[in-house]
Amino acid sequence: MKYQNIEKELFINHRINFNKHLKNNALAIFNSNDEFPRSGDQNFPFKQNCDLFYLTGIDQENTILLLYPDCPNPLYREVLFLRQTNEQIKVWEGHKYTQAMAESVSGIKKVYWIEDFDHILHSIITYADHIYLNTNENDSSAHTIAYRDIRFIGDMKAKYPLHHYERAAPIMRKLRASKSAGEIQLIQKACDITRDAFIRVLKFTKPEVTEYEIEAEIIHEFIRQRATGHAYPPIIASGNNANILHYGDNNQICKDNELILMDFGAEYANYNADLSRTIPVNGRFTARQKSVYKAVLHVMKEAKKLMKPGISGNDYNEKAGELMTEQLVGLKLISMEEVKKQNSGYPAYRKYFMHGISHHLGLDVHDFANRYTPFQEGNLMTCEPGIYIPAEGFGIRLENNILLTADGNIDLMANIPIEAEEIEEIMNSSTL
Structure with missing residues (x-):
């Protein structure tokens, strides 16, 4: 792993909180992700199961976590x-966790090799009433x-069919x-790296550069940090490409x-940033581009104010649509007559802003x-309005990452340039 060591207390506290939600005399098991073949002699880069990482900090394949807080044998409670x-693995693959290293990372004192899993599980599972198993329930x-x-799950139910199986996902x-707080620090680090990549791009971009050259500048800064x-996968969409949402x-x-709509973010310690910015290729917005840009920025600023603990997603999206x-009426893209006649299931604004304005962000x-x-204190969410105008050959999206607290929102990307004039100033200053 490239990232710096994370304090094990983060994962210890996550397990404590998880255990509080288990039924009495319950056992929970979490698996690492699969390794997926890419070709005859390669795998895709391994990406850890987010739930397993959340509970352990272990970033390695072929890993299993077993939690049984009420286990009659105290050796096997965690x-x-x-x-x-x-x-051979050391020579060909390099770093793998030793048992001592895994204990240091996770705070789990009992660390065994994967070959011991079946007989240890069998020695205690008959004393448990409930078995919590995990699946990906992200909708x-x-x-x-x-x-x-x-x-x-299939293997477990075949071996132990009469236990009460429960879902860990809820x-x-x-x-x-x-x-x-520990998670916010890691996401803030990802946001800070993303900021530096964006500044690098601002100073690099000029007419006749390619989208992939901009992408190269971004990954350079990511890996460097x-x-x-x-x-x-980053979106570097110039001109009308910006009207392809997943370009x-x-x-x-x-x-x-032209304008370039960029949607990218760094991953640091498995936690993610998610930034969108739109910049002029030549360093200066045209009058029309700037008017649309400022309309998007206005929606973003006002929508951020709506993101408060207690508001429902439906109410938030409805107000953001307003x-x-x-x-859009001010930009003469839609008329009040169209608004009055609009279908409530597909409002008039959807012609130019067709995606959601926010989603949760984290692992x-x-x-x-x-x-x-309803939104809750501690939620970390994006705010990403956009206006897409194929007939005019450009689209604009702006996106920051917002932490909701009882005392107001904290924008983790507040230090990333977003005002049109600030972007123009940086793009026309000294280059790298």
Whole structure:
């Protein structure tokens, strides 16, 4: 791992909080993610299961966490199982956790090799009444592949069919939605790295550079500052490419008088930043571009004020839609007559702003949370309004990461340039 060591207390506290939600005499098991083959002799880069990392800090394949707070044998109330390293693995793959290292990272005192899992589990599972197993219940996407957790559930039910099986995911959904102080520090680090990459891009960009050259500047800064890499595939969308919401080719030349919509973020210690900015290729917005830009920025500033603990997602989105409608009317993109006749299921503003304005952020870019629960203190969310105008050849999106607290919002990206004039000033100052 490139990132610096994380204090183990973060993961110890996460396990304590998780255990509080278990039924009496319950056992919980969490697995690492699969390794996925890329070709005949390569795997894709390994990405740890977010829930396992949340509870342990262990960033390695072939790992299992077993929690059994009421276990009659105190040795097995909290156990970590690892892939056993050896000289061949050391030569070919390098770093793997030793048992002592895993204890230092996770705070778990009982660390065994993965080969010991079956017989240790069998020695205690008959004393448990409930078994909590994990699956990916993030409703942002559906998974059709029988990943490790799904296969593990089948194995467990075949071996131990008469236990009461429970879902760990509802507990994780509740816990992960509210960020601890340690998590906020890691996300702030990701945001700070993202800021430096954006400043680098501002000083680099000029007419005739390519989208992929901008992407290269971003990853250069990420890796230089110990980020794992991109939090998600970056969008570097010049001109009309900005009107493709998930544009990812990043292979076009950036032309004079065009805008570039950039959506990127650093991943640091498995925690993510998520930034969107739109800049002029030549360092100066046209009058029309600037008027649309300022409309988007106005919606963002006002929407941030709405993000308070207690407001429901429906109310928040409805009010954000009203803000956007007002700006689109002012820009003469829609008329009040269209607004009056609009379909409530598809408001007029959706023609130019077709995606959601916010999502939770954390270990997942679209983080694990209950979209039907009112906003709560400790939620970390994006705010990302946009206006997309294919007929005029550009789209504008702006996005910051916002922490909700009882005393008001904290913008973790408040130090990243966003005012049009500030962007122009930096782009026309000295280059790298």
